[in-house]
Amino acid sequence: MPDVAFWQGNEAIAYGSLAAGCRFFGGYPITPSSEIAEIMAEELPKLNGRFIQMEDEIAGIAATIGGSIAGMKSLTATSGPGFSLKQENLGLAYMAEIPIVVVDVMRGGPSTGLPTKTAQQDVMQARWGTHGDHGTICYAPASVQECYEVAIKAFNAAERYRQPVLIMSDEIIGHMREKVLVPKIDPSKLVDRKRPADIPEKFVPYRPDPKDDLPCMASFGDGYTWHITGLTHNDWGFPTNNADEIEKKMKRLMRKIDRFRDDIVEYETVSAEDAEVIVLAYGSVARSSLRAVHEARNRGIKAGFFRPITLWPFPDKELEKLARKVKTIIVPELNCGQMVLEVERAVHGKAKVVAHNLVNGELFKPEEILAVIEEVA
Amino acid sequence: MNGKTEIVLAGVGGQGLVTIGAILGEAAVLEGRNACLSSSYGTEARGTFTKSDVIISDDEIDFIEAEEPAAVLCLAQAAYDRYSPVLGPEAVLIYDSDRVTPSGKGASRETGYSLSALADPGTANLAALGLVTALSGVIREESAAEVLRKKTASSSPLRKGSEEAFRKGFAAVSL
Numbered sequence: 097m098p099d100v101a102f103w104q105g106n107e108a109i110a111y112g113s114l115a116a117g118c119r120f121f122g123g124y125p126i127t128p129s130s131e132i133a134e135i136m137a138e139e140l141p142k143l144n145g146r147f148i149q150m151e152d153e154i155a156g157i158a159a160t161i162g163g164s165i166a167g168m169k170s171l172t173a174t175s176g177p178g179f180s181l182k183q184e185n186l187g188l189a190y191m192a193e194i195p196i197v198v199v200d201v202m203r204g205g206p207s208t209g210l211p212t213k214t215a216q217q218d219v220m221q222a223r224w225g226t227h228g229d230h231g232t233i234c235y236a237p238a239s240v241q242e243c244y245e246v247a248i249k250a251f252n253a254a255e256r257y258r259q260p261v262l263i264m265s266d267e268i269i270g271h272m273r274e275k276v277l278v279p280k281i282d283p284s285k286l287v288d289r290k291r292p293a294d295i296p297e298k299f300v301p302y303r304p305d306p307k308d309d310l311p312c313m314a315s316f317g318d319g320y321t322w323h324i325t326g327l328t329h330n331d332w333g334f335p336t337n338n339a340d341e342i343e344k345k346m347k348r349l350m351r352k353i354d355r356f357r358d359d360i361v362e363y364e365t366v367s368a369e370d371a372e373v374i375v376l377a378y379g380s381v382a383r384s385s386l387r388a389v390h391e392a393r394n395r396g397i398k399a400g401f402f403r404p405i406t407l408w409p410f411p412d413k414e415l416e417k418l419a420r421k422v423k424t425i426i427v428p429e430l431n432c433g434q435m436v437l438e439v440e441r442a443v444h445g446k447a448k449v450v451a452h453n454l455v456n457g458e459l460f461k462p463e464e465i466l467a468v469i470e471e472v473a
Numbered sequence: 474m475n476g477k478t479e480i481v482l483a484g485v486g487g488q489g490l491v492t493i494g495a496i497l498g499e500a501a502v503l504e505g506r507n508a509c510l511s512s513s514y515g516t517e518a519r520g521t522f523t524k525s526d527v528i529i530s531d532d533e534i535d536f537i538e539a540e541e542p543a544a545v546l547c548l549a550q551a552a553y554d555r556y557s558p559v560l561g562p563e564a565v566l567i568y569d570s571d572r573v574t575p576s577g578k579g580a581s582r583e584t585g586y587s588l589s590a591l592a593d594p595g596t597a598n599l600a601a602l603g604l605v606t607a608l609s610g611v612i613r614e615e616s617a618a619e620v621l622r623k624k625t626a627s628s629s630p631l632r633k634g635s636e637e638a639f640r641k642g643f644a645a646v647s648l
Contacts (some may be wrong), residue, residue: 100497100502100503101502102498102499102508102510153602211516212514212515212516268511268537270511271511271512272493272510272512272640273495273498273499273508273510273511273512274507274508274509274510274534275502275507275508275509367629380537383536383537385533386536387535387536390535435574459537460537462536463536
C-alpha cells in the first residue's frame, strides 16, 4: 500500500475496507459504484478473501450476509436501483443482527434514473428504506481521504454494534480523484465482533452482555448452533409471539444505537462560532458550500459551515445548540428536500431553515449557494 | 488561492481524457502538491461530450470544478466550440487540428497540433498530455513520465509506446 495515493472515492472505499479487515464481497456491479466491486475482485483473492459476483442485487446482499455469518467482515456496494432491491435483506440483517457494510454511490433517480450523474436522493431511504424500526448508522464522506477513513469506521461500527452500516457516497465523490494520505493501520484500532467464550452447549445466541446490550456472534462452522430468522425472535433465535420477548428484542435493537449515539455521531464545523448564517451540507455538496462560505466571509458576511459526517444518527443536539445562536440555516441538497426535514426537526424553530435544491444531475456551483447566503444574510 | 492551476481536458467519450487527467493529477501528487480530478460524461461508452477538470494546488482544494482554467485541451469540435469563446486572455487553448476547425475569432492564445502526426490513435491521448504538460508548465515532464512508467508496468490498459507518445507531444511544443 502506498503512503500517498491519487485515488477515486470508490477506490478509497475499497482499500479502506480491505484495511479494516474486509475479506468478503458479494455484489452486482452498477454504475457509479462498479470500481468498488472491480477492486475487491482483484484484491480479495490475494488476501485469502472471497469475491462473488451474484446474479442480481438481491443475491448480492444475501451473499454478503452469508459471508458475515461465516465469520468474515463483509461488504457490498451499489447505487440507487440496487439499494432499493437490497432493502428487504437489509431488514433481515438488522433483525438477525448481522454486521455488514453497504455502500450506496448515489445517482439520480427514481428508477434507473441517471447512471452517470450525481444526486443525493437516497438519504431518507437509508434511514427508512426497509420496513420496521431499527437504529441506523450512516456515513456521508465528502472527500476521497474521508472515503478511506469512513470505510474503516463503518466496519468497526458494524462489528461493534452488530448491524448493517451504510456509506452514502455520491457519483462525484465516488469518481473524483484526490490525494490520499494512506495511514498505517494500527490493528488494535480495528474492531472484531465479540465471539462466544462459552462452550457450544451453553451458547445462547441473542443473550446480550449486560455491559453493552450486545450479544456474542458465533461463526457458521465453529460448532455453535444458531437459528437465524427474520421473524421476531427470543434469545435463542427462535420465533416468538411472547409480548415480553418481542418488546425486549425491539427495545434492544433501538437502544444499542441510542445509548452509544455520542460515540457514533460525527460532524465538522467551519467558521461557525460567530456565524449568523450556516450552510449545512454533506457529501459532494459540502465542497461547493465550503467555497461559498469562504467567499461570503470575504464579503463581510458572518457565514459558517456545518457538515454532518454521520447522516444517521443525525447530529441533532449539536445542531440545535448552534441554531440558538444563528438566524438562518441553508440546506443545499441534490434532491427535492430530504435532510432539510431532519434539520427542521433538530432546530425546532430556533432558526429559520431554508432549503435549496438541485436535481439536474449537476453539482451546485459555489456562486449559486453564495447567492442564497447573500439573500438571507 | 496562491499556487492553484486548473486544467480542462475536453472531447468525446473514448479518447482517453479521464486517463490522462489521472496521470496529470498523480504526477502533481508525486511532486508533493494537492490535486483533484473530476469528470463529467454520459451513459454511452463512446462519442458524447466529456470533460475532465484537473485542479493542482498547494492549498486544500474545496470546490472541485475548474472555474478559471489556465489551459484547455479540446479534442473535438464540440469541446472547442464550448471553450474557445469564453476563455480569458491568459488561458491557453490546445486543439487537435485533425478534428477541430478553429473559428478564427476564439481565445487569444490558441494553438492547433495534428495528433495523428505525433502518435498512433491508441496513444494520441498521451501525445496530447505531452502538449498540455509543456504548454501549461504545471508539472514537470519527468513526473508525468514516472507515473506513466508505473502505470504501464502494472496491469493497466495503457499501451506500449505511451511514454514515447507523451515525449513526442512534449517535444512538439518547443519545435
